[in-house]
Amino acid sequence: MRLADDPEVDAFRAEFAAFLDAHLPAEAEARERSRSSAHVPDWARRWQRTLFDAGWLLPGQPAEFGGRDATLPQQLAHLEELAHRRIYHSFNPQGLGIIAASLITFGTAEQKRRWAVPILRAEITAALGMSEPEAGSDLASLRTRAVLDGGTFTVDGQKIWTSGAHDADVLLAFVRTDPDAPRHQGISALLIPTAAEGVVRRPFGSIAAEDDLDFNEVFLTDVRVPRENLVGPLNEGWRVANGSLGHERTLLWLSFAERLEDLVQDAADVGAGQEWYATLLMDLQALRLLGYRQLGPDRDPAELSVLKLLGSEAVQSASLHALEAHGTDALPHPARTGPYHHMNNEAFIASWFERYARSFAGTIAGGTSEIQRNIVAERILGLPR
């Protein structure tokens, strides 16, 4: 145990900070806003490419994938540095953090060249097709079918909640390739170009606004996908799915720490002297400490559920307190509640109502709080299933 960072981490952080100071796009250049999680304006594409070329995009990866073989604590420092400055390194976060990362782990050399690198260089964007109308928390019950005949899959089914699909060039979709196998065993991962015939995307508004279009329904009707688009072995999609999310999970808590840090700043005026504001400070500190601990060797992955529960519920609770503390001043919507920063996603400084409503993404997406509590009780505390 010690408070100080490793000198190597400090040096790494300083180098990245200097890079950001020298290369951050100017505000005038960055006027066009991102409208969905797969819509990347031209200036943001150039920015992501700059990071890729300098090895600062995914520092944990080797140089060919926009990194520099950084250690986990260094990757944490990289993300913290971005968060402190409220900077986005990519406006296609799932493309970068889940889809490209999965292709690097599970993809063929050709898939890495053809899909992963272009996603990382922001030449194309990607969306993740997991949930279905009847498969939310229970992902293994997914029904979208893909039938392999010779060198081609024919895909039929429907995905939902597919963030950014209408702006994405390609989907990484999880499909059932063996209907007779046990639930977890008949699933495969397929790259489906959104321009393929039979792909229909229908974006729909969120609780924040009718024209806040990020979620999509994706209808797949007789979509023909070449076999070379299969990611990982046939019928081993469950492993890819776990791996995909695994990439994100170790540092997922950091996104909650980021939201908490934003709240510490943006709610400082109404929080002055309020006990809930003290709780917010404590939640942020505890989340960071437990997150750092998780970087150690041999940690139980189930402990990530503790971090997700703590982080997502702390964000929700503090957002509600901030909303209520504003009283009638929280009524205006849309409204801006934090400092404008051209490198930030504005959704997170939207009206207090929107910030509170968006906090439910944390307690629902990626395994609801109820599922996380089951995981803690069964896998950590050993209660019977």
Next chain:
Amino acid sequence: MEFELDEDQQLLRRTVRETVAKVRDRPGDQQWSTYRRLGWLEAPPFELTLILEELGYAADPTPFLATATWFAPLTGRLPDGSGTAVFDGTGRYVLDADRADEVALLTPDGVVVVPGAELAARRVPVLDANLHVAEVETGALAEGVPDLALTGLAATAVGACRRILDLSLEHVRRRVQFGRPLGSFQAVKHKAADMHVAIERARALTHFSALTIAEDDPRRTRAAHMAKAAAGECQRVVFRHGLQLFGAMGFTWENELQHHLKRAQACDLLLGTASAHRKALLAS
């Protein structure tokens, strides 16, 4: 920062856990002499916190907490025998003042140490019958609660809460109703999970506080308020869910759960509740 116990710290925790379990049923003075002989009172702040968590787990009846985290930080030395201190400006509800060999008083003119026998101290019956709490009659007092005293109470509360959770888990695994173990019901699981999260949160902040004391980091006072407040918040969740999950059994005098519920509750009440320390954090 690195927030993992190193090998020595893990070894210490194991040793303390085993030793405490071994001497748990012996008379209090034998436990006290064992802890002293092992040099636990001399442990540096972080290691001391690990020891206190284990003593909290065992509802320790000795004057260890007051000696190590009340007397020692105020005087900069260990007492001859056991010790305690009066530093909250009141002389009311002083831990172990009725049985300490030496008592440190924080006065407007500085710290004065008096032999416990010379002090008019009256033990007050409190909710935790294993805890010695006394009223002290003395002259002018000043206020200046050491960070270590807050951290020590937080660590003790975390240990007590862990014990409550362990006992509750044992109970809900064993107890069968409606043909199923209680622990297989989701409503029960969710309470247990919330207890675990609260404990992890409070323990992390307690360890952080101990670390800032050990390294004399400028954040130490804020960290101590956070630790004490988090331990109090944790105690609230764990007390409520633990007693609820135990059902009627937890409500009896015979069941050992009561000792740990009371230790956890008393730790919150001593030297300021969670609410008081949330306010202190904002003011610091």
